[in-house]
Amino acid sequence: MPRFVSDALDWLSVAKDAFEDMASEIGAATKDFASEVGGIAADAAGEVKDYVVDNPGKCAAVAVATVATGGVAFVAAPAIAATAGGLGLLGAASTGTAISTLSGAALTNASLAALGGGALAAGGGGMAAGSAVVAGVGAATGLGVSATAAKVSGRSDAISS
Numbered sequence: 001m002p003r004f005v006s007d008a009l010d011w012l013s014v015a016k017d018a019f020e021d022m023a024s025e026i027g028a029a030t031k032d033f034a035s036e037v038g039g040i041a042a043d044a045a046g047e048v049k050d051y052v053v054d055n056p057g058k059c060a061a062v063a064v065a066t067v068a069t070g071g072v073a074f075v076a077a078p079a080i081a082a083t084a085g086g087l088g089l090l091g092a093a094s095t096g097t098a099i100s101t102l103s104g105a106a107l108t109n110a111s112l113a114a115l116g117g118g119a120l121a122a123g124g125g126g127m128a129a130g131s132a133v134v135a136g137v138g139a140a141t142g143l144g145v146s147a148t149a150a151k152v153s154g155r156s157d158a159i160s161s
Helices: 003-054 055-087 104-115 128-152
Strands: none
Touching: 003 055, 055 104, 055 128, 104 128
């Protein structure tokens, strides 16, 4: 066997060993990271549980506000989607037509489908998924605002009128 082939094989063997060592270290680091994230999540869950036990009224108010804003957003989803589509924020319908050039039911349907990941025929979630996206964003907004209000209302340095 020529020397350059032997040297190349030796180099490949060293490189293989180095890659195996790196893969092992990455695996160990990933396990450590996952364990740390799991610990943080468990601590956070414990803190949330304690907060709920200590503040049931605030938590109920946050839950009601979250459900209410999600419900309102779901009911208003066609109008919200049509507004976004009419403003040109949603691109093109599954037919290739710019959504902003549509009107009426076509605008509403195409906008909801775009928010749902595309038309069902194109592999997206369709109008139902679009309505769910709008409702989810509405609920998340309600959760954020009401949770912030609940947290601020209990602070001694909160501005009161």
